[in-house]
Amino acid sequence: MRIKNIHLKYQRRMTAARWGIFLVIIFVFYIFSGVGSFVKPLLLIPAALCISVNEDELISACTGVLCGLLTDISVGRLLGYNAVFLVAACVFSSLLFVNLLRRNIINVFIVTSVIVFLHGGLDYFLYYVVWSSDENTSLIYYDIILP
Incomplete structure (x- = not known):
């Protein structure tokens, strides 16, 4: 009985330490995305996806909401736009890696790049194509969103 309690305490400490490290990484990436000029890196999207690859669906959804x-x-967008997208993307990637794919760096890179590309395309479509009738909106996609 005593060995089981020690194991439970150790497991809880390791879980708390893991989530502490996750939160520190998320807030460091948040600081990096808030500092700088007009072009800001979206480091929170790959961070949320990499965390969700190793966790179950509920934790992936919570990570997606936070990131x-x-x-x-x-970024200064409508509050909840990226949260809804990242919840769907994190739960999708978590289910994909639990049921279909193996956890290796190539699969994580492919899934992350596809989701980031979808995010850029959706962002371009909803913020520039729908609300703008200018012919030069493709320059925004090629010069700002795609790189």
Whole structure:
């Protein structure tokens, strides 16, 4: 009985330490995305996806909400836009790696790049194509969103 309690305490400490490290990484990436000029890196999207690859669906959804809201705040978009997208993307990637794919760096890179590309395309479509009738909106996609 005593060995089981020691193991439980150790497991709880390791879980708390892991989540502490996750939160520190998320807030460091939030600080990096808020500092600088007009072009800001979206480091929170790959961070949320990499965390969700190793966790279950509920934790992936919570990570997506946190990273999405922080991305909305740092980029200055409508509050909840990136949160909804990242919840769907994190749960999708978590289910994909639990049921279909193996966890290796190539699969994580491919899934992350596809989701980041979808995010850029959706962002371009909803913010520039729908609300703008200018013919030069493709320059925004090629010069700002795509790199």
